[in-house]
Amino acid sequence: MAAATTSDGALTTADGIPLKASLARAERRNRNRALLLVTPLFAFILVFFLMPIFDMLTRSVDNTVVGSVLVRSVPVLSQWDDSSGELPSEAVFKAMVLDIQDGRETRTIGKVGTRMNYEKSGMTSLFRKSGRRAKQIKEAPYKEALIKLDKKWGDINTWRLLKRESDAQTLTHYLASIDMRFNDSGEVVRQPEEKQIYINLFIRTLKLSALITVLCLVLGYPISYLLATLPVRTSNLLMILVLLPFWTSLLVRTTAWIALLQKQGVINDFLVGVGLIGDDGRLAMIHNAIGTVVAMVHILLPFMVLPLYSVMKTIPPSYVRAARSMGATPWTAFWRVYVPNTVSGIGAGGILVFIIAIGYYITPALVGGVSGTLISNFIAQHISVTLNWGLAAALGSVLLALVLALYILYDKIVGIDNMKMG
Amino acid sequence: MADQSSSDYVRFINVQKSYDGESLVVKNLNLDIARGEFVTMLGPSGSGKTTCLMMLAGFETATHGEIILDGDSINDVAPHHRGIGMVFQSYALFPHMTIFENLAFPLEVRKQSKSEIETRVKKALDMVRMGAFGTRRPAQLSGGQQQRIAVARALVFEPKLVLMDEPLGALDKNLREEMQYEIKHIHNNLEVTVVYVTHDQSEALTMSNRIAVFNDGVIQQLAPPEDLYERPDNAFVAQFIGENNTLIGSVRELNGTACVVELGDGSIINALSVNVGNKGEQSTLSLRPERVTINPEAGSLPNIVDADVKELIYLGDHIRTRVDVCGHDDFIVKMPNSATHASLTPGDTVKVGWLAEDCRALDAPVDRGVT
Ligand SMILES: Nc1ncnc2c1ncn2[C@@H]1O[C@H](COP(=O)(O)OP(=O)(O)OP(=O)(O)O)[C@@H](O)[C@H]1O
Ligand SMILES: [Mg+2]
Numbered sequence: 001m002a003a004a005t006t007s008d009g010a011l012t013t014a015d016g017i018p019l020k021a022s023l024a025r026a027e028r029r030n031r032n033r034a035l036l037l038v039t040p041l042f043a044f045i046l047v048f049f050l051m052p053i054f055d056m057l058t059r060s061v062d063n064t065v066v067g068s069v070l071v072r073s074v075p076v077l078s079q080w081d082d083s084s085g086e087l088p089s090e091a092v093f094k095a096m097v098l099d100i101q102d103g104r105e106t107r108t109i110g111k112v113g114t115r116m117n118y119e120k121s122g123m124t125s126l127f128r129k130s131g132r133r134a135k136q137i138k139e140a141p142y143k144e145a146l147i148k149l150d151k152k153w154g155d156i157n158t159w160r161l162l163k164r165e166s167d168a169q170t171l172t173h174y175l176a177s178i179d180m181r182f183n184d185s186g187e188v189v190r191q192p193e194e195k196q197i198y199i200n201l202f203i204r205t206l207k208l209s210a211l212i213t214v215l216c217l218v219l220g221y222p223i224s225y226l227l228a229t230l231p232v233r234t235s236n237l238l239m240i241l242v243l244l245p246f247w248t249s250l251l252v253r254t255t256a257w258i259a260l261l262q263k264q265g266v267i268n269d270f271l272v273g274v275g276l277i278g279d280d281g282r283l284a285m286i287h288n289a290i291g292t293v294v295a296m297v298h299i300l301l302p303f304m305v306l307p308l309y310s311v312m313k314t315i316p317p318s319y320v321r322a323a324r325s326m327g328a329t330p331w332t333a334f335w336r337v338y339v340p341n342t343v344s345g346i347g348a349g350g351i352l353v354f355i356i357a358i359g360y361y362i363t364p365a366l367v368g369g370v371s372g373t374l375i376s377n378f379i380a381q382h383i384s385v386t387l388n389w390g391l392a393a394a395l396g397s398v399l400l401a402l403v404l405a406l407y408i409l410y411d412k413i414v415g416i417d418n419m420k421m422g
Numbered sequence: 423m424a425d426q427s428s429s430d431y432v433r434f435i436n437v438q439k440s441y442d443g444e445s446l447v448v449k450n451l452n453l454d455i456a457r458g459e460f461v462t463m464l465g466p467s468g469s470g471k472t473t474c475l476m477m478l479a480g481f482e483t484a485t486h487g488e489i490i491l492d493g494d495s496i497n498d499v500a501p502h503h504r505g506i507g508m509v510f511q512s513y514a515l516f517p518h519m520t521i522f523e524n525l526a527f528p529l530e531v532r533k534q535s536k537s538e539i540e541t542r543v544k545k546a547l548d549m550v551r552m553g554a555f556g557t558r559r560p561a562q563l564s565g566g567q568q569q570r571i572a573v574a575r576a577l578v579f580e581p582k583l584v585l586m587d588e589p590l591g592a593l594d595k596n597l598r599e600e601m602q603y604e605i606k607h608i609h610n611n612l613e614v615t616v617v618y619v620t621h622d623q624s625e626a627l628t629m630s631n632r633i634a635v636f637n638d639g640v641i642q643q644l645a646p647p648e649d650l651y652e653r654p655d656n657a658f659v660a661q662f663i664g665e666n667n668t669l670i671g672s673v674r675e676l677n678g679t680a681c682v683v684e685l686g687d688g689s690i691i692n693a694l695s696v697n698v699g700n701k702g703e704q705s706t707l708s709l710r711p712e713r714v715t716i717n718p719e720a721g722s723l724p725n726i727v728d729a730d731v732k733e734l735i736y737l738g739d740h741i742r743t744r745v746d747v748c749g750h751d752d753f754i755v756k757m758p759n760s761a762t763h764a765s766l767t768p769g770d771t772v773k774v775g776w777l778a779e780d781c782r783a784l785d786a787p788v789d790r791g792v793t
Binding site: 318319321322323324325326327328329330332333336337340341343 | 479480481500501502504505506507508510511512514516517518527528531532575576579
């Protein structure tokens with residue numbers, strides 16, 4: 001053997017450095033270079049992807065607003081035994097009055113009202129009203145004065161709620177996002193019937209996304225097959241048609257669907273025109289689940305076609321030919337030989353479409369009406385209308401967990417390494 | 423030809439094929455293949471061999487003409503009703519199935535029983551000596567093993583006709599020779615008719631009953647291997663098969679089977695007239711290197727000319743000698759490595775000679791770039 005050996009039998013290079021050390025040094029240099037190359041991307045992902053997710057996760061349990069405004073009352077309130085059946089002591093009331101007076105000055109008391117209102121309606125007005133009038137309370141007894149100001153302060157449940165929500169972290173948002181809540185005595189219970197929306201919304205989102213994925217597959221498979229088997233010049237032209245939607249604005253395409261599908265739209269006019277339906281029987285195809293499904297299938301189809309196409313492109317025509325020469329009918333050859341070889345493309349396209357669909361926002365917002373809105377529309381609403389970012393973050397986190405769970409399930413069943421994007 | 427057709431198993435009758443409607447890839451093909459025969463289609467790349475196989479298997483339609491299998495026209499018969507086994511150039515083993523499932527596939531679509539399938543697959547695997555590999559996937563086999571599986575799969579349903587499209591193209595020399603032997607062996611044992619495609623001439627020569635040499639969509643010559651080598655019909659075949667010396671000249675005299683050709687430098691050569699036009703027309707003289715004698719006795723051979731030795735290549739059992747003869751400096755002589763032969767050095771001037779019968783006067787020269 002050409003390489004030298006040390007006394008303990010390890011290989012060394014010609015100049016006596018152990019081979020392993022020398023190899024490690026050579027590899028370290030390569031690794032450092034590789035690290036340097038990915039640094040910008042890594043930084044980008046960190047700042048624009050990982051940090052927002054982290055922020056979302058913290059927001060979903062964040063509850064610092066109460067503690068930071070009611071600085072005096074929260075510590076004393078925590079010593080109160082809320083199962084005693086008695087109102088908190090005079091000290092607590094005094095602290096609360098002072099906190100409200102300060103909060104009025106710094107204009108932060110309204111935030112507490114808003115925050116508490118997510119838990120119980122009427123809280124905004126309680127804090128607003130108290131804020132306005134608390135400066136009249138100058139001396140003891142604070143208890144009677146405050147209760148006189150608004151009798152809700154005499155309700156033990158108000159104080160229980162305040163105590164429960166005074167921790168820096170809370171699970172309320174997560175409970176709300178799965179249609180649960182704390183009741184007045186602090187137990188976890190289901191929301192009243194009329195307030196149960198999110199579970200159904202999650203189920204609807206999953207169902208519609210699955211339907212959209214299946215429809216994309218059904219429509220996309222033959223197109224991809226054509227693309228992969230036609231002569232290059234024709235298939236290039238077809239490919240442009242497939243990619244065309246990418247080059248037009250999403251809004252334009254969605255609005256075009258409205259023009260097509262609405263009651264006075266092109267399709268209804270046509271059906272009435274040929275006499276298939278009466279003028280009073282015009283079909284409702286937009287601003288409901290149908291509208292969402294139709295428009296989203298259209299938008300997401302390329303995400304199914306592209307991975308399918310790239311997989312089909314690699315399947316040599318000789319597979320099907322071999323099957324035919326061995327006596328298989330065209331259908332058998334297709335089903336038993338061609339389709340199994342496209343599974344990786346179906347998986348990739350399916351997962352891509354499903355995951356995009358599950359978090360889609362703009363199209364359902366425009367054409368979904370009531371029955372076609374998805375969970376992301378509610379997240380958006382909590383972010384921009386009700387300003388309950390905590391609940392929005394919790395809903396987003398549940399969605400994230402759901403997608404991850406499905407991804408893992410897919411990995412278990414099909415195997416992620418089987419997936420081919422191109 | 424038409425009346426001897428009853429014994430022919432496969433017939434191509436005036437078959438033409440065009441892909442683009444502008445040029446013919448196969449031009450007027452006529453080919454009769456007897457039952458049990460091993461016929462090889464040999465030819466340069468793009469000469470239309472695969473196209474012919476695809477038409478026979480039913481994956482391309484003939485633009486014109488008729489293909490007959492066992493007495494019936496199969497122009498309108500779907501591929502899966504033709505019962506033709508096929509080995510593809512790329513093997514085309516199904517990657518998502520195990521070896522066993524691959525071989526079971528043709529039997530399953532024929533709705534054979536489980537036990538029947540089991541025994542026949544096992545028999546086929548044993549035939550190609552791959553019995554232990556049934557549970558593997560194609561990707562876990564070497565090229566040569568995949569090749570054998572492809573052959574076994576084409577044979578497992580006992581087709582009467584098997585088409586093989588350059589099945590050994592990807593193999594190294596040793597494995598290729600071993601496989602050639604195996605395929606030949608299987609052919610002899612099973613009495614199937616084989617149509618084989620290759621562009622490796624030694625493969626064609628060792629395996630076939632008859633060889634069809636293709637060029638440019640036309641069969642240049644259809645003959646048993648010895649004939650093809652010893653008696654090429656035209657300049658293309660002479661150049662394509664084996665090593666060959668080419669001398670170009672014009673016909674001086676035509677005298678039955680003999681003729682006299684004058685080369686460019688004025689030398690006069692006596693040759694066998696095989697495929698020449700009229701007097702004065704161009705002709706290619708074809709001469710195998712092993713038929714040339716160095717320093718013959720004066721008068722012992724009808725053709726004796728001067729040669730300048732240019733290069734000697736030592737090959738063990740013989741020495742390849744490149745000489746300049748009559749203005750052609752790529753003239754090769756194979757000199758047996760024996761004591762009786764004079765040792766030459768480059769720069770020597772010697773005499774070379776050959777028989778008129780060994781020197782075949784063929785048609786006008788073909789473009790050498792083709793091969
Ligand atoms: N599907 C097709 N469409 C158009 N032209 C084709 C097609 N298949 C083959 N050709 C053309 O037909 C000619 C003959 O092709 P073919 O595949 O029969 O050649 P071959 O003799 O098998 O060559 P090789 O030895 O390289 O496999 C070529 O010029 C090729 O470009
Ligand atoms: Mg070919």
